[in-house]
Amino acid sequence: MQRIQVIDSHTGGEPTRIIVAGGPELGHGSMEQRRERFRQQFDAYRRAVVNEPRGHDVLVGAILCEPVDSTCVAGIIFFNNTGYLNMCGHGTIGAAVTLGHLGRIGAGRHRLETPVGIVAFDYDGQHRVAVENVPSYRYATRVPVEVPGHGVVHGDIAWGGNWFFLVSDHGLELSLAQLDRLTNFTYRLRRELERQQITGANGAEIDHIELFGPPTQPGAHSKNFVLCPGLAYDRSPCGTGTSAKVACLFADGKLQPGEVWLQESIIGSVFTASFRLEADRLIPRIEGTAYITGESMLLLDSEDPFCWGIRI
Secondary structure, three states: EEEEEEEEEOOEEEEEEEEEEEOOOOOOOHHHHHHHHHHHHHHHHHHHHHOOOOOOOOEEEEEEEOOOOOOOEEEEEEEEEOOOEEOOHHHHHHHHHHHHHHHOOOOEEEEEEEOHHHHHHHEOOOEEEEOOOOEEEEEEEEEEEEEEOOEEEEEEEEEEEEEEEEEEEOOOOOOOOHHHHHHHHHHHHHHHHHHHOOOOHHHOOEEEEEEEOOOOOOOOEEEEEEEEOOOOOOOOOOOOHHHHHHHHHHHHHOOOOOOEEEEEEOOOOOOEEEEEEEEOOOEEEEEEEEEEEEEEEEEEEEOOOOOOOOOO
C-alpha cells in the first residue's frame, strides 16, 4: 500500500490538489527537466492523483519540489487529467496558500520556480495572493477561423504561461445555463486550430480557448469562459488566460501599466489584473483568493485494478 499526502484548495472555485509527500523522486535539474522525467517515468502518479476514481476532470494537480534557485521557496510542476501544464495561475495562488497552511511561508513576498521560469508572489498570510506571472505577449491578432456550424470568428493568439486563442466575436451567451453549448463550441474551435495548423510561436499547440463577453459582477470589466486542455472549463477567471488578456489589451492601447482590469469568471469569481513593463517585457500581476478544502492521504492498493487511475 503506497500513500500520497495531498492538500486540496480552490482558487475562485477552481480546484488544485498538491502532492506534499509520497510523490515520485524526480531527481535534480530544472523544473522543465524534472517535468519531463515525471512525464516519461512516473506518469502513473499523475493519473492516480487527478484522474478518476480519486480525482475528476476539473482537478489540477501539482507536486512541490526542491528549487534549483535557493531564493525560491519551492519548485512546482503542474498537471491535469490529460498531461502537464507549463504554468498555472490559479494553481500558483493555491500553492501559495498551501505553503502558508503548511507553515513553510508567512505573509510577504516569495518566489516560486516553475517549468517556464520563476514567478514572484505576495501573500497576505491568509487567503489573498498576487502573482507576478511570467512575461506575456500577443503573438497574432484577429486570426480568422471558420467553425463548422457556427461561422467565422476572429481570435488573438497570446502567451500568458500557456497558449491561448482569445475570442470576443463569438455571439454566445456566457452563462452557466449555456455550459454544454460553450464547451461544444470551444472544443470544435480548438480542433479547427489544430486542423488548420494555427499555432503559437515555434509551432506550439494552442491548448486553451478563451471567450469574452459582458460582465455581471459590479466593477468587472469583462466575463470569460475558458476551455482547458482536459476539456473541463475553468471555474476561476484563469490566471494565465487573464495574463494573456492584459497583454492583448496593452497591445491594443486599451490598458496601461499599473491600470487595473477586473476579470470575471463564468461562475462569477473575479481576479484583479494589472501589469508592469520591464525593459521590453510585459509582467502581469494577477490577484485572487484561495481556500484550503482538505488534507488527504491517498491510498494506492496494488490489488486495485484502477490503482493508478482510469486512463483517458
